[in-house]
Amino acid sequence: MSLQNSSIKVTEFIIDGFVTTKNPLLVGVVILIVYIVAVLVDIVNILVIMYKKKLHKPMYLLICNLAAVDLLYSSSVSPTIVGILVAGVKTISYVPCLLQMFAFHLGQVMEMFALSVMAFDRLIAVSCPFQYHSYLTNARIIVLTYILWIVACAFVAFVPATVIPLPLCYSVLKYNFCSYAAVIRTTCVDPNYYFNLIASIAFFLSFSTFGFICLSYVGIIYFVKLSSNNEKKKIGSTCLSHLIVVTCYYLPLFIITILTRFGVVLTLEVRNGLNIGTIFITSLVNPFVYCLRTREIKNEIINMFKKLRHHIRF
Template identity: 75%
Template sequence: MSSQNASIIVTEFIIGGFEKTNSSLLVGVVILIVYVVTVLANLVNIIFIIYEKNLHKPMYLLICNLAVVDILYTSSASPTVIGVLVAGVKTISYVPCLIQMFALHLAGTMEMFALAVMAFDRLLAISCPFHYHRYLTNARTLVLTYSLWIVASAFVAVFPATVSPLPHCYTVLKYTFCDYAAVIRTTCVDPEYYFNLVAIIYFFILVFTFSFICLSYFGIIFLVKLSSNIDRIKIGSTCLNHLIVVGCFYIPVFIVAFLTRLGVVLTLEARNGLLIGSIFGPSLVNPFVYCYRTKEIKCKISKIFKIFA
């Protein structure tokens, strides 16, 4: 099909990823509840860290940044999914679709960057406990965070930049929202080149951040061997929060990536389920991990409950 005689002007896309979903209203309500809980839980973390001066430390600034990323991650896709399943709104305009695609992939990239920096923060805190606050100040943490947002935006700008000039032959999105794969499949061109281009970028970021996290923990493990039993317990408790968060994000990502590279053809329902789970899972788990396993935040929540009890 040539783009010269088959292309069309697209003003909106039709979301077709839920056509075979059973009990769509029930699924939509569940996703709505999860989305509301996720946003509220992350907002609680952000508000506590901003208004509690005792939490104005590099580690908590990084937790705050992660909460912002999680809100963006879920909010980039959830309204569309909920609109389709609950309200029956199955269309999205062209420009909002590209904005959603950019926000979705920006949040996914920033999630990896944020987890990598948090791993380095833990390594620095354990290896240089007496000089930690001199090396990693609040100002340096903020500059590093802003820099990562700029770098991530530059990487992700490739997504809409490669899609927007292409002619479109279809208006139905195969998947559940405007991710890159769904939008590129509506064009009139062979998608293989564009998939490979973005796969290289994404693979580079994925491998770089995961390798950085692994190297940080190799350093931590080396230091643990040199520590006393009491120090080992403290180090383990400090790192466990981050390891849980890392696992929740990277495990689904690697499952999807490896299955795709191995040529395993997933059903539409399975792919959509993995994609939605990889977005909602980490964003829902992260705030509760840091709320209930971080002493300062947990104590603050306990005091609030005691006041209203």
């Protein structure tokens, strides 16, 4: 009997990726705390930029977009992971699983796009400082951001489009949440074709965006050499924040992509750990980096808390 003929009707999946986790309650509480802190800081970033008119500038709009992406990225899987580890809820219905899969991969793609356009913004700011505000207006940044979200949705639409028609033979996910790889392994078909297909798309997106970021920094380094010492310090300070978030996102991503392409077999626990690390490290580091290293945002947040404390006293 073929696997297609032995397909079953699956209304919910059992997530079995944490069976080897020691002290799941402790791990779940830590992840919950990290998630809450990341969400709060992202929301503060967004609110400060939205309500302070003097921050209505291209760079801050891009930071606001990155915060929105991080909210999507972390929120797509965190409730499921925390529910499994803390509350012991190991099941997820079929449709919510597909929605989670789409949201998770959309967050992945948008993270790459957001970091790429931020690198381009820094390049224009360094190479054309006097024409910067005529080249990158608020309206153009908003339109560009909408276009990136539409393009990202078009790329990620491939994920449910290939999964939904496939017959299912298993109801247990060996991963920590509903990702493309997790759901494909529950189908009755040979997963290698689909893994190679999604790996090709992931490889193209990750290396093209990372290559674009690298080229942008080649241009930035060239123009930095022509700048004065004071300008070099200012440029270095603004670019360092971006380099930190780029490293936090792409490093674990390349470990998974490059090592597996060169035949290194990662255990399920290692792969799950890298996936979770990519999500939570990125979502936690990004808002704090831009809060602490961007003087205007930091000052506005400090002033906001001073006013709040003053109102509480009186």
